[in-house]
Amino acid sequence: MRKIKCFCINSNDLYMEHLLVYMDYPILYTCTDNSDNRYLAMCVDPYEGYYILAKIDTSVLVEMLCGTLPMKDAFSKCKELYRVYYEEPVCDNKVQKVNFCDIEDDDLPESDAMFVVTNSETKEFIAKLKTEYETAYTPIQYHLSWDFIADKFNNLDVSSISLTCAEFRTAHHAYVFFKSGNRRSERSVLDIFDCDEYTEMEEVCYVT
Amino acid sequence: MDEDFYKRFPCTLCSALIEGIVKFNPDDLSIKDKYDDFTAFRVIHRQPEDDTPINQKDFHSQAEQIEYGTYRGPKTMNINDIGTYSCSVFTDAKDLVNIMHLPRKTKKMIQGLISDTDGLIQASGTDSHVHVWIYSGIDLSSKFEVI
Numbered sequence: 084m085r086k087i088k089c090f091c092i093n094s095n096d097l098y099m100e101h102l103l104v105y106m107d108y109p110i111l112y113t114c115t116d117n118s119d120n121r122y123l124a125m126c127v128d129p130y131e132g133y134y135i136l137a138k139i140d141t142s143v144l145v146e147m148l149c150g151t152l153p154m155k156d157a158f159s160k161c162k163e164l165y166r167v168y169y170e171e172p173v174c175d176n177k178v179q180k181v182n183f184c185d186i187e188d189d190d191l192p193e194s195d196a197m198f199v200v201t202n203s204e205t206k207e208f209i210a211k212l213k214t215e216y217e218t219a220y221t222p223i224q225y226h227l228s229w230d231f232i233a234d235k236f237n238n239l240d241v242s243s244i245s246l247t248c249a250e251f252r253t254a255h256h257a258y259v260f261f262k263s264g265n266r267r268s269e270r271s272v273l274d275i276f277d278c279d280e281y282t283e284m285e286e287v288c289y290v291t
Numbered sequence: 292m293d294e295d296f297y298k299r300f301p302c303t304l305c306s307a308l309i310e311g312i313v314k315f316n317p318d319d320l321s322i323k324d325k326y327d328d329f330t331a332f333r334v335i336h337r338q339p340e341d342d343t344p345i346n347q348k349d350f351h352s353q354a355e356q357i358e359y360g361t362y363r364g365p366k367t368m369n370i371n372d373i374g375t376y377s378c379s380v381f382t383d384a385k386d387l388v389n390i391m392h393l394p395r396k397t398k399k400m401i402q403g404l405i406s407d408t409d410g411l412i413q414a415s416g417t418d419s420h421v422h423v424w425i426y427s428g429i430d431l432s433s434k435f436e437v438i
Contacts (some may be wrong), residue, residue: 089365099365103409105388106334107379108362127357129396132363158389169364189395201385202418209438261340274314 088123089114090136091173092165097122097136101208102274103148103198111154113144123147123157127190132169135190141216142248145197154192154272159183223248223290227238227257229276231287235275246272246288299428304376307411313373315424322413324360328406331380331421333435334390337397340368345401345432350378377413377422378431380405384438386419403435 085097097114100121105113108129114122120138124260127133135158143160146152158164164186168177200206227244241264257275259268280287307313315322335349348361354376356362366375371432381387387400405412410425425431 087365104393105379106390107351107356108364108366109375110390125393126364129362129364130360132336133362154389173365192394193392199385200389201389201418202415204417270408 085100088173089179090122090134090167090169090189091176092136092167092178094134094174097124102219103205104114113139125158125192133190134166134169135186136165138163141212145209145212145216148200148205148212150197150199152173152197154198155194158186158191172194225254225290227287228287228289244275297318300376300424300427301355302432303352303358306425306429307354313371313376314375319413321416322411324411326412328404329382329406329421331403331423332384332387332438333378333380333401334387335401336395337399337419339397340396341397341436345435345437347432349401349432349435350423352376352378373424377408378410380421380423381419383417383419393397399437401409401435402438404415405429405431405434409434 088096090097095116097116099109100113100115102112104107106125108239109124110126112124114124114136116122121138121141121144123137123144125135127135138160139157139161143152147154147157152160161183164181164183166179166181166186170176170225171268183204200209223244227246229243232241232244237249240261240263241259243260244257245260246254246257253271256269257272258275261267294299294309297305299305300308304313308315333349335345337343348359351359351361352375353362353366353379357366384402391398391400407429408426409429410422410423413422415421
């Protein structure tokens with residue numbers, strides 16, 4: 084099948100992989116580069132040719148597609164984000180690397196909106212991603228260091244916090260264990276970390 | 292299929308058919324010219340503070356949007372693919388839920404009735420997406436309303 088070249092980022096050609104949302108043209112879709120990195124592309128304004136492109140971990144993409152992670156949060160968890168103004172040929176795309184907080188809210192999916200699978204092709208695509216992901220990674224349990232917990236929760240009854248994920252920075256939920264009553268609660272990772280801490284999460288974790 | 296048949300379509304598709312860039316496969320029985328009326332849903336784009344009523348441009352195909360400069364971006368389909376020249380509609384509004392949550396938030400969902408006098412159709416099969424090759428001179432805007 085002919086590969087459709089969609090974008091070019093710093094001389095790196097991106098090819099369309101799977102259409103997730105479309106009307107007459109693609110609105111949300113995945114792309115891959117020649118090194119098998121995966122990107123999530125979202126058309127923000129078809130008139131201006133304005134796109135947000137995110138280099139995305141397969142685990143984050145799977146969570147988004149399975150409806151357990153809001154679409155907006157999937158973008159927030161991406162390590163590399165680009166604002167792209169589409170030009171032809173694609174090597175003339177105007178590309179700007181941005182941080183998530185630099186993107187206007189209007190240019191992102193609605194908060195808390197979950198992706199809904201609407202066709203059988205996407206179901207098959209998710210199954211393919213899961214197989215690929217499970218073959219490549221084994222989830223590991225990470226524990227936050229006591230110093231970090233004490234600093235963050237000095238007035239709380241927290242005894243330990245653990246996250247389960249395949250790679251650092253890809254967990255979305257953490258289990259918080261309390262000293263009293265052996266209680267456990269599930270919290271969003273973003274409730275625990277601020278943006279900088281999350282990117283430096285490796286420093287506050289240990290693995291068992 | 293002859294030139295009279297090609298002329299039933301707007302100029303973008305008509306020219307592509309005459310020039311042999313695309314063709315309707317006569318053996319493809321999923322392309323229908325006789326069918327029952329059906330309710331169709333579609334999403335239209337408006338810039339912020341643009342209250343322009345539904346109009347014919349809201350039913351342009353990807354090929355027409357590229358030609359008229361209302362879409363700039365990667366082409367999903369090859370220019371030789373007849374699907375590039377269709378207007379996309381969905382028979383189930385639920386299939387548009389993702390689009391409505393994606394930017395920009397000024398999009399509107401519209402609903403209307405399509406009849407076999409409006410154009411040829413082909414159901415995609417994997418969801419409720421239907422290609423509509425609207426006949427020349429047909430303006431669906433009066434049959435659709437924002438919901």
